[in-house]
Amino acid sequence: MIAQQPPAGAALPERVAVLIVGAGFGGLAAAIKLAGSGEQDFLCIDRGAEVGGTWRDNTYPGAACDVPSQLYSFSFALNPDWSRSFSTQPEIQGYLRRVARDSGVLDRFRFGVEFEGASWDADAELWRVETSAGPVTARLLVSAAGALSEPKLPDVAGLAAFEGAVFHSAQWDHGQDLTGKRVAVIGTGASAIQIVPAIAGRVARLDVYQRTAPWVLPRHDRAYRRLEKLAMRRIPGYQRVLRSLVYLAREATVPMFIATPWIGSLVSRSATRNIDRAICDPVLRAKAQPHFALGCKRVLVSSDWYPALARDNVELITEPISHLTPDAIVTADGTARQIDVLIVATGFQATEQPIAERIKGRTGQTLAQAWSERGVQGYKGATVHGFPNLFLVIGPNTGLGHSSMVYMIESQVAYLVDAWRQLRRFRLASVEPTAAAEAAWNADVQRRMRRTVWSTGGCRSWYLDAHGRNVALWPRPTYTFRRLTASFDLDAYASTPSDGAA
Numbered sequence: 001m002i003a004q005q006p007p008a009g010a011a012l013p014e015r016v017a018v019l020i021v022g023a024g025f026g027g028l029a030a031a032i033k034l035a036g037s038g039e040q041d042f043l044c045i046d047r048g049a050e051v052g053g054t055w056r057d058n059t060y061p062g063a064a065c066d067v068p069s070q071l072y073s074f075s076f077a078l079n080p081d082w083s084r085s086f087s088t089q090p091e092i093q094g095y096l097r098r099v100a101r102d103s104g105v106l107d108r109f110r111f112g113v114e115f116e117g118a119s120w121d122a123d124a125e126l127w128r129v130e131t132s133a134g135p136v137t138a139r140l141l142v143s144a145a146g147a148l149s150e151p152k153l154p155d156v157a158g159l160a161a162f163e164g165a166v167f168h169s170a171q172w173d174h175g176q177d178l179t180g181k182r183v184a185v186i187g188t189g190a191s192a193i194q195i196v197p198a199i200a201g202r203v204a205r206l207d208v209y210q211r212t213a214p215w216v217l218p219r220h221d222r223a224y225r226r227l228e229k230l231a232m233r234r235i236p237g238y239q240r241v242l243r244s245l246v247y248l249a250r251e252a253t254v255p256m257f258i259a260t261p262w263i264g265s266l267v268s269r270s271a272t273r274n275i276d277r278a279i280c281d282p283v284l285r286a287k288a289q290p291h292f293a294l295g296c297k298r299v300l301v302s303s304d305w306y307p308a309l310a311r312d313n314v315e316l317i318t319e320p321i322s323h324l325t326p327d328a329i330v331t332a333d334g335t336a337r338q339i340d341v342l343i344v345a346t347g348f349q350a351t352e353q354p355i356a357e358r359i360k361g362r363t364g365q366t367l368a369q370a371w372s373e374r375g376v377q378g379y380k381g382a383t384v385h386g387f388p389n390l391f392l393v394i395g396p397n398t399g400l401g402h403s404s405m406v407y408m409i410e411s412q413v414a415y416l417v418d419a420w421r422q423l424r425r426f427r428l429a430s431v432e433p434t435a436a437a438e439a440a441w442n443a444d445v446q447r448r449m450r451r452t453v454w455s456t457g458g459c460r461s462w463y464l465d466a467h468g469r470n471v472a473l474w475p476r477p478t479y480t481f482r483r484l485t486a487s488f489d490l491d492a493y494a495s496t497p498s499d500g501a502a
């Protein structure tokens with residue numbers, strides 16, 4: 001009998017073999033693949049009310065994926081029902097709900113449970129985890145909390161004094177009717193460029209505060225025709241071939257980011273034409289024109305961003321924000337613009353993740369402390385020296401600017417499932433990457449990073465930490481990452497035997 005729902009109000013077990021934190025794409029994949037490997041003793045906790053992670057939380061108007069639908073699903077659960085070439089948030093969330101329900105693992109999920117902290121107990125060789133629903137111990141701790149889950153607010157004077165409605169893009173207040181209101185959006189990143197066109201038509205006026213003009217390419221989104229959908233459903237292999245073609249097309253762009261900047265300049269010429277086509281006003285055109293190499297920040301895709309900026313009721317403001325008053329934003333030139341609602345689309349705490357402050361490793365040091373000493377880094381983006389039996393999903397340097405994170409997530413999950421298999425097979429109590437293995441991995445990653453557009457492109461992005469090191473992205477093709485993480489390489493780890501092991 002397949003468990004389609006988590007048990008209502010069920011208490012947490014006192015101990016589990018594997019505890020997964022986060023029920024987004026990463027946590028769900030880990031649960032399904034652990035179950036598939038024969039491990040049933042796991043638990044997945046999430047502070048939200050259901051699966052979905054970032055796709056559950058980001059419900060802002062216009063929320064959609066900028067990676068093609070064909071790539072934005074698990075390889076083990078293709079979705080022939082996508083309605084468009086770029087899926088919207090409700091469709092992706094619906095897909096994740098369906099996969100979770102059909103996979104039979106939901107009885108081991110607990111929602112509304114906050115991960116409060118975990119410490120490695122070296123004597124018992126397990127993780128002691130505190131949650132809002134009580135303590136639990138686990139031999140393996142899997143952090144799949146997501147890199148883009150903690151909203152980052154701008155450091156603007158007077159924000160607390162603003163008396164109108166204010167909310168972050170990832171915490172959209174659906175109780176606020178924006179119709180006829182004076183609205184401001186701070187930020188022009190991936191979220192803002194979806195929000196602005198979606199609300200511009202119904203607000204009285206929309207002030208868009210831009211610090212850095214992004215590169216925005218046309219989106220080429222379209223609804224799938226009935227015959228295409230039928231083919232995806234009925235013709236064996238059709239959707240896999242389609243998916244592979246999209247994957248290869250995306251992978252073909254990797255050289256533009258890592259080695260061949262002249263390709264980026266060609267693409268940026270076409271991106272500039274995109275601006276010129278939509279915007280007639282030369283002053284606005286100049287404001288919308290980016291001044292860094294294409295690819296240095298995430299390349300955005302939208303076919304309605306520039307037309308939205310060109311609307312009469314929308315103003316693109318490039319003067320820096322000075323402060324907020326109870327009813328207005330004041331820019332450095334002294335201009336005050338009255339507003340009713342402030343939407344903060346300023347991104348996430350991607351490189352200083354709060355969960356790192358809550359995980360204490362072998363020496364009693366938190367992950368955040370370890371990272372502040374030696375920089376945010378891990379071994380193969382999955383494990384960290386000093387933190388036995390901790391596995392990260394979307395750990396350091398596993399992010400992508402060009403393709404689907406679901407591919408990287410599946411690579412990381414395969415690695416951790418194989419690690420768990422080997423732990424049991426060789427009767428090991430713990431595994432921890434050696435300092436040398438971690439250092440060598442990161443030296444290689446950072447050496448490769450030097451030539452990339454993320455380092456040389458003349459921008460400041462959330463990919464970089466406080467020291468300017470790119471700790472977010474993977475600097476090679478994704479199939480290389482897949483190959484390097486295909487199996488757990490025990491020889492890069494220090495391990496301890498279980499009691500009674502040979």
Ligand code: NAP
Nearest residue numbers: 064065066154155187188189190191211212298345346347
């Ligand atoms: P983001 O890309 O980090 O963009 C934040 C925006 O806020 C930037 O324009 C930034 O300007 C601006 N900003 C930050 N602090 C500011 C301040 N104090 N004053 C003025 N402006 C400020 O955040 P996001 O748009 O939420 O996207 C985050 C990530 O989520 C993306 O990179 C992407 O990986 C993911 N995402 C994906 C999709 C998708 O379709 N798959 C959609 C949305 C988001 P600067 O550029 O000057 O820093």
